[in-house]
Amino acid sequence: MLSAFASPPQPASPTAQPATAAAATADQLTANSRRAYAEVLKLRLGPARDLLRPELATTPTAPAPLLVANCADFAELIITQDAARYEALTGAQEARLTALDRAPASALRDYARAEITLQRD
Numbered sequence: 487m488l489s490a491f492a493s494p495p496q497p498a499s500p501t502a503q504p505a506t507a508a509a510a511t512a513d514q515l516t517a518n519s520r521r522a523y524a525e526v527l528k529l530r531l532g533p534a535r536d537l538l539r540p541e542l543a544t545t546p547t548a549p550a551p552l553l554v555a556n557c558a559d560f561a562e563l564i565i566t567q568d569a570a571r572y573e574a575l576t577g578a579q580e581a582r583l584t585a586l587d588r589a590p591a592s593a594l595r596d597y598a599r600a601e602i603t604l605q606r607d
Contacts, residue, residue: 513592513593513594514550514594515550515553515554515594516541516548516550516551518537518538518540518541518551519538519541519550519551519553519554521537522534522535522537522538522551522554522555522558523554523557525537526554526557526558526561529561529565531558531561531562534554534558535555535558538551538554538555538558542555546585547585547586547588547589548589549586549589549592549594549595549597549598549599550594550598552582552585552586552598552602553594553597553598553601553602555578555582556578556579556582556598556601556602556605557601559575559578559579560575560605562575563575576606579602579605579606580606582598582602583599583602583603583606586598586599586602
């Protein structure tokens with residue numbers, strides 16, 4: 487019986503990890519997306535978008551770069567308050583949601599979809 491104060495069960499050993507490397511990384515940001523996200527946090531949106539561009543071109547339905555690209559757009563809107571950019575960036579959000587609909591099911595895909603929807607509304 488678990489109480490509210492009990493810690494969740496932990497794997498018995500490090501070998502109790504997911505069976506494949508793909509399963510272990512399917513729900514994580516790629517290294518390139520992590521670097522781009524760090525640029526977004528530094529408010530360097532141009533370099534962040536430059537880092538994302540090749541990844542989005544090669545894997546247009548990958549949740550990681552779609553999520554970070556949306557964060558860059560959202561940061562731009564929050565900072566600039568530019569109504570003229572709103573329509574273009576809203577269209578980009580819709581395109582990202584459509585791309586995520588074509589992506590394989592994963593927790594990161596679902597998180598990215600929720601985050602983009604939240605930032606849109």
